[in-house]
Amino acid sequence: MAKLLEVDGVHKRFGGIVATDNLSFTVEKGESLALIGPNGAGKTTIFSLIMGEIRQQEGAIRLKGEDISRLPTHRRIQRGIARTYQVPRPFADMDVAGNIRVGMMPDSLRQMLMRGPDLEAELEVALSVGFTEADLGRTPSTLSMGDLRKLELARTLATKPEIMLLDEVFAGLTVGEIAQISELLAKKRAEGMTFVIVSHDLRALEPLVDRATAMNFGRQIAEGSFADVMGDAEVRAAYLGE
């Protein structure tokens, strides 16, 4: 299978703190990878590095074999990679349709000026994450945490990614909402979407992934099947202090 995303020897220091230490992993097309580790392991940092929100000091990040390390965030997104955030960050004064609209916009001023929004496509994206047509006019302040996660997913999907990085998708959700989001992700996975998923909710995470990689203090400490990684002595020590 073709390697879709390659993180190759990525090193990132914040002053004296090493956030990712010669970190490498790859994700194949259509695969779903769990990225696990205790708080402060560097999971969110690696997402920010992959998206170009911060830059690594050493190492390369490749998408479809091409080094994207020097590209700004929006160019990486245009190449088919997108992420969600631990804390959903919607456009607060825009309704659900408006939020999706921004996600769908082409990065061309001419097209943005000359062509209006594609309302049908907006509705389609909204429906695909479990919103109803009536939800299109709602503003984020009226949405539940579960709906905010859906909106975040919708806005991310609107950029037409080939690979999605999901950061703590289940945080702050009720059991019912977790089931809803899980079902949605399972559906996207069946459709061939590639995922890297960070979650502390290991029970919800397990059925959604093919493989897992564990990190601690910015280093990879285990890789393999989800069960193997969870059974790894170093992983157990990192999580449970055994």
Place this chain on the structure above:
Amino acid sequence: MGGMITQKSLIAWIVAWIAFAVFMLLLPQYVESGTLRLIISANFVAIFAMSWDFLSGKTGYISFGHPFLIGIGAYATAILNYRFHVPIGYSIPLAVVFTLVGGIVYFLPALRIKGTYFALVTLAFMELMYQFTQVIRPDLTGGTRGISGVQTMLVGARPNYYFTFLLMFGIAIVLWLLSRTRAGTALDAIAMNEEAVSGSGLSTTKLKLFAFLVSATVAGIGGAFYVHYQGSIAPRAIFEIDFVFKIIVSALIGGASTIVGPMLGAFFMSFLFDYLRPFLPGTERFFLFGVAALLLYVYQPKGIYQIVADLISGLRAKFAGEAGNGKAA
């Protein structure tokens, strides 16, 4: 914001724009020239407030130094026309080009800083310009005294009224149309969450530059025509914090990011100011400026635009309700 653009609301808007234009064009038949002079200056404030709104109201990059841009337009045409005898037909377009260059300079800090820091830097831009006009080449700028005796375009209140209204109206329509495109929506999104805009695959640099250039163009046009209406220019009259406040308060009172709001706000503030003149002849009127802004803010932070919008939807609901009741009875 970001709502569906329905056919019905578009027609309502077009009707409102036409009604506004007809009202304003008929007005000189009924009011005296003093009022026309007041509206002329309100037209200029409206142009500046809309220019400010397209940049700051939309993207959230607060410009505290808008007179920097206005001043470039005003000084450029004044110097070209008065010192070098360039005809107005060329000096005004050239002044707008100069303002565009100024707009690019003004934009540079927005690449790195935002929020309060950006606002302070823009204030510094205005102060710098204030000093420059007095120190650098006073033989051109006229130094502290500025330039008087600049060629005026039209004579009399009425012709100036018609001209400035049509200028303001044209600018309003263009900015309003721009703000209703997807680009306008994206600029609004920048004010809400700039990271999420680049996280949507859009170049925020490109969008911001667009907003700055549109704003600078409008500021340049306004500044240039203002000089040729006034016939004079002085640094104290342009690079002045009271002038900044007049622009910003008009925009905020009217309703930031709506274009129409700042236009209404400029008229509201101009008339309020004039109405208060007999009672408060001095600078204490600026105090009431603040009070008016505060009161409106407490009542409706989204400004006059929202008050009018609520009123219309309230009336619509009432009439719909009555019609429904009539049917039921």
